[in-house]
Amino acid sequence: MEPVPGKHLPDHERGAALLTVLLLVAIMAVIAATALDRLQLSTRLAVNGAAITQARYYGYAAEAIALSRLEDLIAREPAQTTLAGDWLDRETPIPVDRGLATARLKDHSNCFNLNSLVNANTGNDGQISYFANRVTIDQFADLMSLLQVPRNDAEVIAQSLADAIDSDQQALPAGAEDAYYRGLEIPTLPPNRLLADRSELLQVKGVTAQIYNRIKSWICANPVAGPTQINVNTLSPDQSILLAMLFDEKLPIAEAKAILARRPIDGYGSLVRFWSDPRLAAIKPPEAIQEQVQLKSKFFSLQLKILAEDVEFESTALIDARKPAPFVLLRSWGEAQ
Numbered sequence: 001m002e003p004v005p006g007k008h009l010p011d012h013e014r015g016a017a018l019l020t021v022l023l024l025v026a027i028m029a030v031i032a033a034t035a036l037d038r039l040q041l042s043t044r045l046a047v048n049g050a051a052i053t054q055a056r057y058y059g060y061a062a063e064a065i066a067l068s069r070l071e072d073l074i075a076r077e078p079a080q081t082t083l084a085g086d087w088l089d090r091e092t093p094i095p096v097d098r099g100l101a102t103a104r105l106k107d108h109s110n111c112f113n114l115n116s117l118v119n120a121n122t123g124n125d126g127q128i129s130y131f132a133n134r135v136t137i138d139q140f141a142d143l144m145s146l147l148q149v150p151r152n153d154a155e156v157i158a159q160s161l162a163d164a165i166d167s168d169q170q171a172l173p174a175g176a177e178d179a180y181y182r183g184l185e186i187p188t189l190p191p192n193r194l195l196a197d198r199s200e201l202l203q204v205k206g207v208t209a210q211i212y213n214r215i216k217s218w219i220c221a222n223p224v225a226g227p228t229q230i231n232v233n234t235l236s237p238d239q240s241i242l243l244a245m246l247f248d249e250k251l252p253i254a255e256a257k258a259i260l261a262r263r264p265i266d267g268y269g270s271l272v273r274f275w276s277d278p279r280l281a282a283i284k285p286p287e288a289i290q291e292q293v294q295l296k297s298k299f300f301s302l303q304l305k306i307l308a309e310d311v312e313f314e315s316t317a318l319i320d321a322r323k324p325a326p327f328v329l330l331r332s333w334g335e336a337q
Helices: 011-078 134-146 153-167 176-183 198-203 209-218 237-245 252-259 271-275 279-283
Strands: 093-097 097-108 116-120 130-131 297-307 310-319 329-334
Touching: 011 093, 011 097, 011 297, 011 310, 011 329, 130 153, 130 271, 134 209, 134 237, 153 198, 176 279, 237 252, 252 279, 271 279
Parallel strands: none
Antiparallel strands: 093 097, 097 297, 116 130, 297 310, 310 329
């Protein structure tokens, strides 16, 4: 009699069937684990994305508050910007739902503007061209020298940066134009425009990471050409090197610091009062240098730190305050370090 199919299997076939079933179970378990892991990842990404979006909105709200506050301050005293009220360069907490935010508004005029190494000229066709400013080139070299950068290196960097921004292809004596950058191991080209960020200085001839780290807290890239202007009403004694820089080594840093320490609490009120200081009156700086000293700030930076839903974020906004209603000119976001 023939056996009924499926009812009785040889022992070796039964083992193969069991092995097949176990293999299928293992494959299904791997697939299920992978699917679960991807689901968890997608969930985390969605949560983080929502938290980041929320953090950005917190940042926008903080910017709006800062702009409103700044507009009120400008309207209150349009002729000058002072430290009265202790509102500048202090960390201010901002309450947010399920998180924490802090804001710090800083005077972005009190730094050496890298774009000041050139002057701008608008042609008949409306095109803007840039040409080197030897006075501010020397000032930048002086600043670097005061920060312990070797003078030869400082000259190369200052002139090379002017060449990188200006519109012509005529290199300054210690500078560098397109031909130099094309000959590098990794060829590149200078921007031939105003810098958007101070970090672009790292691409300039002569600049090393060590030199950049030494000077970066003293430099900025405000979107205007022409000589750097500093606000002596808000310049702190610790920033006296920026004042000393203007006088071609005629004003030691210690004396510049003493001048700022003697500043009236409510600001100078007028430039006549500032220049009447006996030490400055003795120097008798030329009119062009005097014009670099101002009592009103044109740019501010707003630094935000936001912690929302376990996501920590930082934002930096450059505020243009040249008009009665200040506005955000540039903004950058990044994960907190």
